[in-house]
Amino acid sequence: MEHDRLNELGELGQRLRVDAVRAADAAGSGHPTSSMSAADLVAVLAAGHLRWDPDRPAAPGNDELVFSKGHASPLLYALYAAAGLVTDEELLTFRKEGSRLEGHPTPRLPWVKVATGSLGQGLPVGVGMALAARRLDRSPARVWVLCGDSEMAEGSIWEAVEHAAHEGLDNLTAIIDVNRLGQRGPTRHGGDTGAYARRLGAFGWHTIEVDGHDVAAVDAAYREAAATTGRPTAVVARTRKGRGVAAVEDQEGAHGKPLPDAEQAVAELGGRRDVRVRIARPDFDPPERRDEPRQAELPRYEVGDEVATRNAYGEALAALGAARPDVVALDGEVSDSTRAEFFAKEHPDRFFETYIAEQQLVAAAVGMQARGWTPYVSTFAAFLTRAYDFVRMAAVSRAGINLVGSHAGVAIGEDGPSQMGLEDLAAFRAVHGSTVLCPCDANQAARLVAAMADAEGVRYLRTARGKTPVIYGPDEEFVIGGSRVLRSSADDQVTIVAAGTTVHEALAAADRLAAAGTPARVIDLYSVKPVDAATLREAADRTGRFVTVEDHWPEGGLGDAVMDAFADGRPAPRVTRLAVRHMPGSATPEQELRLAGIDADAIVAAAHDLAATA
Numbered sequence: 001m002e003h004d005r006l007n008e009l010g011e012l013g014q015r016l017r018v019d020a021v022r023a024a025d026a027a028g029s030g031h032p033t034s035s036m037s038a039a040d041l042v043a044v045l046a047a048g049h050l051r052w053d054p055d056r057p058a059a060p061g062n063d064e065l066v067f068s069k070g071h072a073s074p075l076l077y078a079l080y081a082a083a084g085l086v087t088d089e090e091l092l093t094f095r096k097e098g099s100r101l102e103g104h105p106t107p108r109l110p111w112v113k114v115a116t117g118s119l120g121q122g123l124p125v126g127v128g129m130a131l132a133a134r135r136l137d138r139s140p141a142r143v144w145v146l147c148g149d150s151e152m153a154e155g156s157i158w159e160a161v162e163h164a165a166h167e168g169l170d171n172l173t174a175i176i177d178v179n180r181l182g183q184r185g186p187t188r189h190g191g192d193t194g195a196y197a198r199r200l201g202a203f204g205w206h207t208i209e210v211d212g213h214d215v216a217a218v219d220a221a222y223r224e225a226a227a228t229t230g231r232p233t234a235v236v237a238r239t240r241k242g243r244g245v246a247a248v249e250d251q252e253g254a255h256g257k258p259l260p261d262a263e264q265a266v267a268e269l270g271g272r273r274d275v276r277v278r279i280a281r282p283d284f285d286p287p288e289r290r291d292e293p294r295q296a297e298l299p300r301y302e303v304g305d306e307v308a309t310r311n312a313y314g315e316a317l318a319a320l321g322a323a324r325p326d327v328v329a330l331d332g333e334v335s336d337s338t339r340a341e342f343f344a345k346e347h348p349d350r351f352f353e354t355y356i357a358e359q360q361l362v363a364a365a366v367g368m369q370a371r372g373w374t375p376y377v378s379t380f381a382a383f384l385t386r387a388y389d390f391v392r393m394a395a396v397s398r399a400g401i402n403l404v405g406s407h408a409g410v411a412i413g414e415d416g417p418s419q420m421g422l423e424d425l426a427a428f429r430a431v432h433g434s435t436v437l438c439p440c441d442a443n444q445a446a447r448l449v450a451a452m453a454d455a456e457g458v459r460y461l462r463t464a465r466g467k468t469p470v471i472y473g474p475d476e477e478f479v480i481g482g483s484r485v486l487r488s489s490a491d492d493q494v495t496i497v498a499a500g501t502t503v504h505e506a507l508a509a510a511d512r513l514a515a516a517g518t519p520a521r522v523i524d525l526y527s528v529k530p531v532d533a534a535t536l537r538e539a540a541d542r543t544g545r546f547v548t549v550e551d552h553w554p555e556g557g558l559g560d561a562v563m564d565a566f567a568d569g570r571p572a573p574r575v576t577r578l579a580v581r582h583m584p585g586s587a588t589p590e591q592e593l594r595l596a597g598i599d600a601d602a603i604v605a606a607a608h609d610l611a612a613t614a
Contacts, residue, residue: 008275009215012082013043015273017244018266019078019091025262027095030103033242033254035075037179037212038146041237043277044218045144045175046079049226051282054085057110058372060137061284064113064129068122069148069177070104071256076112077101082277085111107398113370115396118389120154123147123174124360127160128367130172130232131352136328136373140284142226143172149189150182152196156390158203159360164232165204172232173225174205177212179241183255193236200234212237244269296323296450300474301442306467309500310406312442313463314339316449317376321347324453328368330354332361332379338406338463340378362387365401366394374400374453381405381421381462388427394458395432402452403428404461409551410584410592411501412465417584424462426556429529433457435480436529438558440503443472444526451480464501466589471507483532485539487514487522493611495521495539495546495573497562499528502549502598509603516604518611528558533565540566540573545610547576549598554579574613576606 016039024030051063067076077094080086086101093099100108104117113129116122126145133141151157164172180191189195197207206228208221218237225233241255242248245265259265266272299315301307321327321343330352335341344351354361358379365375384391384405394401408421428436435455439445445463452459471486478484486503487510494513498506503524510520521539525531540546550558559577566572580596593599 006216009044009047009219010040011273011275012047012277013040013215014244014269015082015275016043016075016078018269018272019081020074021259021262021265021269023074023077023091023094024258026092028258029095030074030258031071031256032074032259033248034069034148034179035072035078036243036245037239037241038072038075038177039243040213040215041175041177041218042075042079042146044215045222046083046277046279048219049222050144050279051141052279053281054083054111054279059282060139060286060371061141061282063141063282064126064143066114066122066126066129066143066145067105067116068145068151069119070116070122072146073101073103073105076105079277080111082275083279084276106396114366114399115393118393119148119151120156121363121390121393124156124160124363125367126172127164127169127360128364129371130164130169131167131364132368132371132373134169134171136350136368137371141171141282145172145174147174147176149176149178149180149187149196152176153188156359156363159357160363161200161203161205163354163357163360168230169232170229173222174232174234176234176236177239178237179239180250181241181252181255185252191238193238196236197234204231206231206233207236208233209236210238212239213243293324293326296320298446298450301470303470303473305470307442307470308464308467309439309442309445310337310339310463310465312445313378313404313449313461314342316446318342318346320450320453321350324374326372326374327376327453328352328373329376329378330361330365332356332358332383334379337380338378338404358383358386359390362390362394362401362403366390366397366399369400376402376404378404378406380419381408381424382419385423385427391431391458395434399458400456402459402461404463406463407465408462409464409501410580410596411551411589413589413592414586416586420584421462422553422580424460425528425550425552425558428458428460429556429561431458434529435459437480437526438462438499438528439526440500440524441468441470441472443470443474443476444478447478448526451478455480462500468501468504478526481527481530481532483527483535484524485521485535486524487520489519491519492521492543493518493545494607495523495543496603496607497523497525497536497546497548497558499525499550499558501551505593505598505600506549506603508600509607512600512604513607518608520607525558525562528561531561531565536562536565537570544573546573547578547603547606547610549578549603551598552579554581574610576610578602578606
C-alpha cells in the first residue's frame, strides 16, 4: 500500500514535469527547467499535505501555497491541471494574449492570492499570511512557500526569516528548491544545502535537508514540518534543474527557455499521464463573514486648534479599529512617531510590529489582505522607498493596502534630508490604480483615513510631523478625488494650488495678495491622485494662471498632477511651479520652507509675477 502511494506520488511528479514542458513549448517561452526541479516537491505537497478548497479560495481554513519562485509558473499551472481546475486546452494557452496563465502567477486565477515573479517576495508575504492565520483568523491553516535558491540572496528573504522566527510561526514552511543553477550560472552556494540550513538555523528555524527527488523523504519532511512547534521549518531540498531530460538536466544555459525538443523530452519522461490529484479540504470551517462594520466615531477637532495630521491619523485609525473588526495596523518600530501607537493601545490583538524591516512591513500587509483583512501600514514616508518593489507588486496582486507616510517634506525641520520624504507623491502616483492623499489639517486627515478603508488598490496618505491649524469643521466630508476651493472671487487673477503643509502658506499668501489688489483663488488639492480635474479646469478658465506649491521635489508630485488635468489637449494655464529644488539641510521648519522657496513669501512673489504677464 505504501509502495503504491509513493509510486503514485512519483507519477504525479512526472505528470507535472511533462505538462510544464508542454506548456512552455506551446508558448515558445517560459521556465520549464525550473519547474522540473521542483515537481516532486509540489506533487508530494499537493497530494498529501495541502489542505485547500478551490471552490472557496477565501475560506479561512485554507492552507496557502505561494510560489515565491514565480518563474516556475508552468509547474503551478500543471498542478491546477492535475487537480482539474484548468483544462488541458487552457494549459496550452500559457503566456498567450488573454490567457489567465500568465508568465508569472497573478490573481487573474482565483486560486492565486498574490502575484509573484519579483524574487524575494513570496516568503515575506507568506509571513504575513501565517501571522493572519494564527493571530487573526485563529485558524490551523498552514502556509507553504516554494522558494528558489537564487532568491535566497535577497535581503527581503532574511527580513522574513528573522521575523518568522521571532513570531514563532510554526504554521509556516519554506520549501527551498536548491537546484544549483540560477539564470546565468551557479548560485552563490551551488548545491550546498548545508549552507542554507546553517544560515536558517542560526535565525532559529527548524531545518530539514532532503533529496528533493526522493518522494518518501520529502513526504517525511513535510510531516516533520507540520509536527514542529514553536518555530518555522525550512525543507532544504537538493534537486536537479531540468530533472528527467538529459539534454537539460543540471546543465547551464537552459534557464528560461523551452526545451529544444519537447516531443523527445516528453517521451524521455515516460509520456503523458492521466494521474490526478485530489487536494484535501480543510477541517476548519468557521463562517467567512466577520462582524459587520459600523460607522466610526472619528475624532473631532475645533477650527483654530493646532494639531499634527500624524496625530489625526493615529486617533482616526484607533476609532476605525473600534468600528471595523477587519482593520489591522502594522508599523516599522516608529509607532510613537507615526502615532500608530494609538491603535496599538486600543487594539493590541490587531497591531503588528515588524521592526525596522520595511520590506517585511509592506509584505506582511499584502499577505494579510490576501486573507481578507484591511491593513494600514505606517512608517516615515522616506523609509517606504525601501519597500517600493513590494508596493509595485502589490498593484500586480490587485492588493488592497493602506500606506501612511509620516514626516514628509522639508517641513519636518532639523532632522535633515535623510528623514524627509520628498519623493513619495511621485512614487505612489506612479503605481497602477493607486490613490494618493495629502491632507492639510486634522479633520481632513481623519476623514480620509476612514475613506481609505473602502477604496481599492494601493492607497497612500501623507502626514506631517508638525502641528498645523485646523481650518475645516469636524462635520465636513472629504471624498477621494475631490478638492476644496478655499478662496475665490469673480476677480481672481491667479490660482494657487497646494496640498498638505503648503495649503497654510497659500492661504497666508492669498490674504496678502488680496490686500495688495491681486485677488487669488486657493485650491486645496488634497487628492493628488485621482485629481479633481473639473475644479482645476474651471479655475484655469477663470484665472488663466496657476502657482503650484508643494513640499516635494518638482518631479512627479503635485505640479505634475495638476498639469495632467490638461494633458488632453485643452488650453493649459500659464504655470509657475514652486517645489523643493535644492538639497535641504537642518533648520527650523519655517526656515526650511523659506529656503526651499515654498513659503508664503515665495508664493506672493510668484503670483505677482504671473499676474503681471499678459
